[in-house]
Amino acid sequence: MATDSKAPLIEIEGLTKRFGAFTAVDNVSFTVSRGEVLGFLGPNGAGKSTTMRMLAGFMTPTAGTARICGHDVQTDSVAARRTLGFLPEGAPTYPEMTVEAFLAFVASIRGYGGKEAARRIARAIELTTLQGVRLQPVETLSKGFKRRVGLAQSLLHDPPVLVLDEPTDGLDPNQKHEVRTLINQMAPEKAIVISTHILEEVEAICTRAIIIARGKVLADATPAELVKRHPSGKLDDVFRNITQPKAA
Amino acid sequence: MRNTMIVARRELGGYFATPVAVVFIVIFLALQGVLTFNMGNFFDRNQADLAPFFNFVPWVFLLLVPAITMRLWAEERRLGTIELLLTLPITQGQAVVGKFLAAWAFCAIALALTFPFVLTVNYLGNPDNGVIATGYLGALLVAGAFLSIGSALSAATKNQVIAFVLAVAVCFLFAVASYPVVTDFLSKTVPTLAEVARRLSVAERFQGFTRGVVSLRDIIYFASFIGFWLYLNTVIVEHRKAD
Numbered sequence: 001m002a003t004d005s006k007a008p009l010i011e012i013e014g015l016t017k018r019f020g021a022f023t024a025v026d027n028v029s030f031t032v033s034r035g036e037v038l039g040f041l042g043p044n045g046a047g048k049s050t051t052m053r054m055l056a057g058f059m060t061p062t063a064g065t066a067r068i069c070g071h072d073v074q075t076d077s078v079a080a081r082r083t084l085g086f087l088p089e090g091a092p093t094y095p096e097m098t099v100e101a102f103l104a105f106v107a108s109i110r111g112y113g114g115k116e117a118a119r120r121i122a123r124a125i126e127l128t129t130l131q132g133v134r135l136q137p138v139e140t141l142s143k144g145f146k147r148r149v150g151l152a153q154s155l156l157h158d159p160p161v162l163v164l165d166e167p168t169d170g171l172d173p174n175q176k177h178e179v180r181t182l183i184n185q186m187a188p189e190k191a192i193v194i195s196t197h198i199l200e201e202v203e204a205i206c207t208r209a210i211i212i213a214r215g216k217v218l219a220d221a222t223p224a225e226l227v228k229r230h231p232s233g234k235l236d237d238v239f240r241n242i243t244q245p246k247a248a
Numbered sequence: 249m250r251n252t253m254i255v256a257r258r259e260l261g262g263y264f265a266t267p268v269a270v271v272f273i274v275i276f277l278a279l280q281g282v283l284t285f286n287m288g289n290f291f292d293r294n295q296a297d298l299a300p301f302f303n304f305v306p307w308v309f310l311l312l313v314p315a316i317t318m319r320l321w322a323e324e325r326r327l328g329t330i331e332l333l334l335t336l337p338i339t340q341g342q343a344v345v346g347k348f349l350a351a352w353a354f355c356a357i358a359l360a361l362t363f364p365f366v367l368t369v370n371y372l373g374n375p376d377n378g379v380i381a382t383g384y385l386g387a388l389l390v391a392g393a394f395l396s397i398g399s400a401l402s403a404a405t406k407n408q409v410i411a412f413v414l415a416v417a418v419c420f421l422f423a424v425a426s427y428p429v430v431t432d433f434l435s436k437t438v439p440t441l442a443e444v445a446r447r448l449s450v451a452e453r454f455q456g457f458t459r460g461v462v463s464l465r466d467i468i469y470f471a472s473f474i475g476f477w478l479y480l481n482t483v484i485v486e487h488r489k490a491d
Contacts, residue, residue, distance in 0.1 A: 015287060053331070053490060056331075057334075057335060058334055058335050058489065058490060059490045074387050077339075078337045078338070078339060079338040081335055083334065084335075086335045087333040088332055089328070089331075089456040092327055092328035092329045092331060092332050093329065093332070094258070094262065094329055095327065096265040096266050097258075097261075097262070097263055097265065101261075105254065105258045106255045106336065109251060109255075109336045109337065109338060110337065137265075150332075152285070153332070
């Protein structure tokens with residue numbers, strides 16, 4: 001936990017990742033404080049997932065670093081991950097496990113046992129409306145359910161920091177609405193980063209948006225400010241303008 | 249330690265949730281049975297011991313252990329669950345050892361299910377059960393050695409077939425290192441290596457156990473062998489996890 005409650009929960013400083021000659025993430029810096037929902041936007045291959053993976057301690061940065069609740073993701077990795085709820089891209093889960101067994105596994109790794117684990121699993125299942133499929137193996141579930149199992153896993157320990165890579169991908173409109181409502185409910189207590197391709201989502205739930213392309217941060221503003229950057233007042237046009245400068 | 253055991257329990261549960269466990273155990277028992285009773289002349293030898301059984305164990309493991317380990321890491325990478333596992337608050341060492349222990353426990357279960365051999369030989373004669381016990385201990389250590397090789401190689405690739413073939417090849421190398429085919433060749437070309445090869449051989453170390461001899465030297469050999477490959481495994485996971 002952060003000692004100073006005003007300090008940003010996520011601090012990213014000069015984060016860079018190179019794969020050979022290719023720079024996937026180029027000197028990215030930003031902070032996210034409690035109460036903020038940051039929308040992370042960019043074309044495919046812009047470096048969104050790579051940035052999130054470095055934040056979650058899965059990839060080692062070439063340069064720069066990040067801190068979660070004051071814990072450096074490289075030198076104090078386990079402590080950083082304890083305060084983080086992370087939904088990896090594609091929401092991977094173990095296919096042969098049932099939803100409940102999978103959540104029980106994550107709960108025990110997170111240090112919960114007995115009644116406390118049962119209570120947290122029940123709560124996560126309720127938040128993500130998975131009650132009907134509790135005892136089904138994950139591999140038998142539809143894409144939308146799988147995504148929610150991944151989301152339930154990231155919420156289990158009620159973390160102060162949530163990093164969600166495309167949390168609404170593959171959900172139907174009702175499910176998308178539910179997940180957005182859920183994120184809105186949690187927003188005041190947490191620092192949340194979500195990546196998405198759905199721009200209306202940014203306007204619906206994000207307090208701030210970062211547009212990234214070719215590994216660089218090209219815009220960092222509130223959605224309301226961003227839409228003013230194009231005469232049409234549409235985020236789509238702003239996005240296109242920023243990420244394809246030559247075509248504009 | 250706690251996290252290691254949680255990872256191990258999940259992994260072991262995974263074997264039994266899929267047909268992997270049943271197929272493996274049935275094939276292992278059938279192979280051992282055929283090899284011991286038919287090729288090993290178990291009855292014709294007229295000796296109350298399990299020497300034919302233990303003679304074949306390393307070779308059966310050579311073929312079957314890589315089949316367990318090939319999925320250990322390659323499957324996690326293919327499914328993307330490695331990203332989930334390694335972003336939970338556990339260290340990579342805990343994940344590596346946990347997965348290895350699960351596979352080892354699974355081999356121990358398969359070995360334990362060969363108990364009818366022990367019953368048979370005890371029914372037919374008066375074997376030295378101490379020798380049988382050390383034989384089992386040795387077999388378990390051979391399994392551990394092969395598992396550690398397979399686990400490390402599984403982390404190097406996303407492709408399970410490659411993981412399997414590589415593991416069989418490397419295990420074979422360590423199994424036959426003491427055999428004339430290798431040592432003769434080495435003593436003609438590089439004599440110093442012949443002795444090294446013999447000492448590194450898993451089959452050679454196993455021989456003592458089948459004769460009822462448990463030497464500290466052999467225990468240390470297996471411990472450092474497994475330790476080395478698991479360390480390598482951790483390094484490979486660290487470098488290649490996100491590829």
